[in-house]
Amino acid sequence: MLGLPPSISEPVESVVRLVNSYLQPFVDVDDSSLIPIATVAVVASFTSFVVGYIGNQKRLDFVLRGFPTPPRNIFLGHIPRFINGAWEFIGESAKKFNFKNFRVYIFGFPLIVLTDPTSLKRVLHTNFRNYKKDRLTYNQFLCILGKGIVTSEGDEWKRQRLLISAVMRVDILEEVAESAVVAADRLTTKMIQQTKENPEFEFDMAEEFRCLTLQVIGGALLSMTPDESDKVFPSLYLPIVTEANKRTYNPFRALYPTLTNLEFHRAKVGLNGFLKDFIRRRWIEASEKKAKEAANKEVTTEEKPKERFRRKHKDILEKILFAIDECPSSMVDQLCDEVKTFLLAGHETSSTMLTWAIFECVKNRDVFAKVREEVDELFKNGMPNFDAAKDGLQYTLAVLKETLRMYSVVPVVTRQCVETDKFEGFEIPSGVRVVIPMYVVHNRPDIWGDPENFRPDRFLPTADGKDPDIDPFAWIPFINGPRNCLGQHFSLLESKIVLGLLIRRFDMVLSPKQTAEKHPFIIPWGPKDGMLIKMKPRQGIPMADS
Structure with a gap:
């Protein structure tokens, strides 16, 4: 024609x-x-x-000729390959191109996939202002993230970052450690009771850790008891997260007139209403407490804003409320978004990390034994002081870091180039999206040697006490650079205490039907069918430390 x-x-x-x-x-x-x-x-x-x-x-x-690309359909791009397994397709392509940066297409839109630590440093650190968060990748989670620190940009992000970073000081970790021990004790009691009734019972540790980490973040963030957390979050928060994950891969679900969507809407309204009422009540309490302190001359009129964080507060929310001078409805909305962001970031990745960590510990009996030996020593005289808990359990911490390397519970993040960027002979045009596949970077043989093997010793300090020699942009589960995860120390401290105490208290056996198959699309990237483990209480060991 x-x-x-x-x-x-x-x-x-x-x-x-x-x-x-x-x-x-x-x-x-x-x-x-x-x-x-x-x-x-x-x-x-x-x-x-x-x-x-x-x-x-x-x-x-x-x-984009400097970035190789797999063969594609001129109209669909690589969508057929993504449908059959997005993460696997990107991983296979990375190996095909010898872990050089490459590109893939969704319809006619290119995505630059960066697997080189030097390039990652450019995007995440040295030129991070030119790479904004990609709204499309978290659009379905805006009902939780709102206008919080994860989604904000520019001056608004700076303001929120300064406020939250001041809150997440080392002193808040003491409360995290206490909440983690309480939550571990509570889970231990539940497991002992269940094993008495049925010694062969298999616990789904993916669900147990999901509830436990919600209890910990609920206690540290809002001073909620475990019972209060269990009463509120499973019915209001978890349905939102579950449906948002499904909508990520099928946005049209939101248009269906289904009971699921009615439940999703009900949960959103209920969670927002609960948190906003909670924040208003706590603001009144904080205002009265500040007025009382001022009247008692415990706080002088010359007090600097940063000094407000140095006083002991009962939780993270109170720290934030003491740092602000007023709380109009707009601030209540903002704090509601921040609290929901804390809930999402504070429990999803931690619970998935714990799930894969306990899987590897039960599989690798030498790793299990080393963790148990370490935690037995730390808790031999009961609950240790905070400094000992914070600085101890180095091998258990290495287990968690190796878990994050091997399983990359958040497999990818994306950014969008603001202005055309040229570096290392490449050109990334304005508007083009950049994909950072952490699980690919974490499994590069040229960086890790034997990435298929679970080796916590990679992350142990050297003989002279120095940190292991690992490129900071080759291990990026929490993202390095100015937009790194503020809660990473929170998550690792909580997780090493919980993992250590459970291994100290129970002998464990994986279910014969348990596999390492990952869920095809839900992020964090957990096991497809849960994590079934049989627990047997260990004799002669205290079953509570709180």
């Missing part, structure tokens, strides 16, 4: 036939001469679109 190449002429001919067959029943015989005119108009528009689309593809191919 008209000398056009087959890639264009064949779709155009199909459109001509389709338009003719569609218009024929609606046109009188006397007006049949209008059919060719209408057909020409439709075909011309379609052809213009196709030619423009393909032309844009060729332009992008030329600009």
